[in-house]
Amino acid sequence: MGIAGFVKHLRAHLGNVAETVIQSISDLLPIKAELPNESSTDDDMSSDQSDHSADAAFTGQLYLFEAIGCISSTSTIPVEKQVLYARTILEPLFSDIQRTLPSASSGDAQATLQIHHIIMALGTLAHGFSDWTPGNAATAHLAPLKEVSEEFNRAAEAILIALEALRASFDVRTAARASFTRLMGVLGIGMLPLLPRWIDGLLSQSSSKDEMAMFLRLLDQVVFGFKKEIYSVLDSLLTPLLQRVFAGLAEPITGTDDEIQLAELRREYLTFVQIILNEGLGAILVSDSNQQFFEPLIISVTTLAKTVNPDTGNLSASRLAFSVLTRMADLWGGPNIAILSPQPMASTHPPSPSFPGFDRFLIERFHPICWDVLRDPQFRPVTDAQIKQxxxxxxxxxxxIYTKTGDMFLQHLQGSFFPAMGIDGTDFIKAMTTSADRKGLSGFLQRFLRQNG
Structure with missing residues (x-):
């Protein structure tokens, strides 16, 4: 157990000595980043040990920052004292950033590493101050005090200033991303107005696909944690966010590692869209602010749905993409007008989608993607579990699609779709309409593909 973990277990008993502890270890807190010794070689053990000890010393400092946060934020300490302790630690770090940033902006490697270390320290101190997880009802009582949050809002501002100046630095972006998630627990909804700046800094032209994927995972937490408050912020930043993600998705693949990163970015992008839909925020995707981006969004999802080459690791993305399309169909397709039953009945009501024309959209855009995949020679779900998924x-x-559009869909299948393909779709229609759930239709499709493979 590290010192921070030890302190967390004892924090309730340490409030009366917090100031004494902070003063006693204050001489251990100043950060002095040390660059690796470039002259070291594999045989130069003393240099290796020195470099390693510099990393170890900084890791030890981070434990101290977290421990101070734990001690300073115990409920037995008055809020004005908590603010004082936070300010006592934060102010020297702010001054250090202000002093170091000009050199770092000029390309000084040691100064850039110093900024990295300071950002990590700010995030780690914030983590010590709060055990609260946004969106988790079980930790709601641990939400930070407003006065403390205001102090760490200054920390977020300091990090963002550094990030904006040094966004081309991978190390600075990495440190800022780590601090982003730690600040969430102490800033709460105060994070939301800052999101556009975090996105600008963390999704720069220098960012790799792997970095984009990791940041989307962080945004998943934000959406889940603040779903009631995030609508207006997410509405305004969604289009620029997706534009950057699409740029990453469109980058050419330059090797195996790049291919792995692309697969991960595809999955994280689709998961992000899925979370927006599942958390009741789907209206953002079709709002006035993002309406012009709806078509590129649909193209991206349908393209990933029909990319099913098992050799490129795209099956997971394909499964997620179809799941997203199904959620969209359910969300915007209107009420069910047809029932899945062994004795199918003609629907007596016309489709009533959430916005005009979406019923035709389901039939003409979503449905054909299914058969693009079913007719792909590489898609043979006989033994591959992922393909079966x-x-x-x-x-x-x-x-x-059938339950939302009823006879309109059946007429399309019988009158034009299957005849154009040269397929007798009678058995498919029977399986689709009479199977109580997707499992029955999936079994039929497996037999269909086996017979036509």
């Missing part, structure tokens, strides 16, 4: 999602999408 994709097939299960396809079955679910086809059935949700």
């Amino acid at each position: 994709v097939l299960n999602e396809i079955a679910g999408l086809e059935q949700i």
